Amino acid sequence: MLDVALASLIEDMIEKAGADGVVEFWQRVGDNLASRMGKEAYLGWTSFNVAVREGRTAFSIEGEVTPLTDMAITDVDGDVVGYLYAMRQCCYVPTLVRTRYSIGQMSAADRTVAEEYNRNVHDIAVCNFCVFHERFREEIAKNISVAGNPLACHLLATRGWSGERKISTKNLSKVNINEEHVRALLRNYECVYALVMRGARLKGDR
Amino acid sequence: MSDARIPDSNPFVEVATHLFLEDLAAKVGVAGLNNYLLSLSKNLAASMPPEEYATWAEFLGALREGHSILATFEEVRPVTERCMATLRSPFERGWREYAKRVGAFANVHREVAEYYNAKVRPTAVTSLHIVLNTFREAASLRIRVADRPVRYEPIATVWVDGTKRIPVAEKLDGVLERAGISRTKLGMLLRNHSDVWLIEPA
Numbered sequence: 001m002l003d004v005a006l007a008s009l010i011e012d013m014i015e016k017a018g019a020d021g022v023v024e025f026w027q028r029v030g031d032n033l034a035s036r037m038g039k040e041a042y043l044g045w046t047s048f049n050v051a052v053r054e055g056r057t058a059f060s061i062e063g064e065v066t067p068l069t070d071m072a073i074t075d076v077d078g079d080v081v082g083y084l085y086a087m088r089q090c091c092y093v094p095t096l097v098r099t100r101y102s103i104g105q106m107s108a109a110d111r112t113v114a115e116e117y118n119r120n121v122h123d124i125a126v127c128n129f130c131v132f133h134e135r136f137r138e139e140i141a142k143n144i145s146v147a148g149n150p151l152a153c154h155l156l157a158t159r160g161w162s163g164e165r166k167i168s169t170k171n172l173s174k175v176n177i178n179e180e181h182v183r184a185l186l187r188n189y190e191c192v193y194a195l196v197m198r199g200a201r202l203k204g205d206r
Numbered sequence: 207m208s209d210a211r212i213p214d215s216n217p218f219v220e221v222a223t224h225l226f227l228e229d230l231a232a233k234v235g236v237a238g239l240n241n242y243l244l245s246l247s248k249n250l251a252a253s254m255p256p257e258e259y260a261t262w263a264e265f266l267g268a269l270r271e272g273h274s275i276l277a278t279f280e281e282v283r284p285v286t287e288r289c290m291a292t293l294r295s296p297f298e299r300g301w302r303e304y305a306k307r308v309g310a311f312a313n314v315h316r317e318v319a320e321y322y323n324a325k326v327r328p329t330a331v332t333s334l335h336i337v338l339n340t341f342r343e344a345a346s347l348r349i350r351v352a353d354r355p356v357r358y359e360p361i362a363t364v365w366v367d368g369t370k371r372i373p374v375a376e377k378l379d380g381v382l383e384r385a386g387i388s389r390t391k392l393g394m395l396l397r398n399h400s401d402v403w404l405i406e407p408a
Binding site: 129 | 212213214215216218219220221222223224225226228229245246247249250254255259275278279280296297300307308309331334337338341353
């Protein structure tokens with residue numbers, strides 16, 4: 001119920017602080033939540049990916065995350081320094097469905113916040129929750145180390161409830177993943193991101 | 207919840223919303239958060255379609271089947287014609303996820319409940335009960351049964367950790383009489399229900 005009510009809170013905050021204020025607010029909430037979730041360390045990618053599958057990592061708070069172990073990211077020496085991860089369903093979709101069946105239509109505030117974020121921060125949001133979500137993942141990645149290396153998270157692609165797709169060319173270039181590969185993943189998944197070892201030198205890096 | 211009801215939310219969204227409210231409280235204080243919660247609950251109820259029922263029996267059926275706006279977010283079990291019991295708090299999953307992944311619930315959720323208890327009515331254990339009580343009250347005003355408006359009043363609440371909130375003795379007897387249940391029956395209901403409340407023609 002709180003999730004459905006949230007839209008009216010955001011409407012109210014847009015009136016008071018503007019859509020840019022809501023974006024900042026959501027990002028700060030992402031920082032706060034991540035900072036309260038503590039640190040994690042894994043021996044290597046295998047143990048991290050098992051932990052993701054079993055829902056034991058901080059990323060698991062979002063729901064079911066699939067490690068795409070056939071989509072490894074390698075460095076200049078050919079060593080694996082990351083993988084792609086995907087969610088079959090966006091965390092916010094149940095809220096959109098619940099809003100549809102309880103109220104009738106999602107508030108325009110949802111789109112207003114997403115558009116503000118897309119214009120001024122990163123053109124990847126398909127709903128207001130993406131704003132919080134991207135920052136949250138970026139921050140928790142810093143608190144997780146694999147083989148002693150802290151991670152970095154790059155949100156690559158999102159698919160909204162109505163079918164709208166967003167692909168981040170900026171982040172794809174950081175991990176050397178082909179746009180067509182990610183586009184194909186969006187048929188099955190609604191949110192795709194990469195986790196890579198921070199500071200790794202990827203193929204194509206100068 | 208059965209398939210006929212709306213799907214459950216992803217608890218992550220609720221955890222994020224709790225953090226959202228905590229951040230808000232840091233800015234506007236406990237009184238300000240209380241006002242926000244009252245306002246968002248009333249807005250939520252106001253955005254839902256009004257309802258009319260020809261008879262009280264039809265209304266009870268809608269509550270039982272989850273068709274009424276009062277049963278949108280919770281599974282309501284009519285105990286008598288006037289007394290309703292909610293099986294599980296609609297906030298339980300979010301709170302459990304918060305406790306599991308984040309840690310102890312921030313104090314501000316109880317502080318704002320105490321503020322609400324002192325200023326509005328003594329029925330809340332956490333901030334979430336402010337939302338629930340205000341929503342039920344505002345939603346019941348959108349319902350007419352046999353052309354008469356409907357009125358809501360909370361009787362008792364048990365939070366997930368077992369904390370109870372029951373009206374003081376002298377007030378409790380009057381509410382229980384209108385609800386058509388005894389103190390013993392209330393105690394029995396509170397063993398395995400999160401909320402017991404009264405709904406009656408206004």
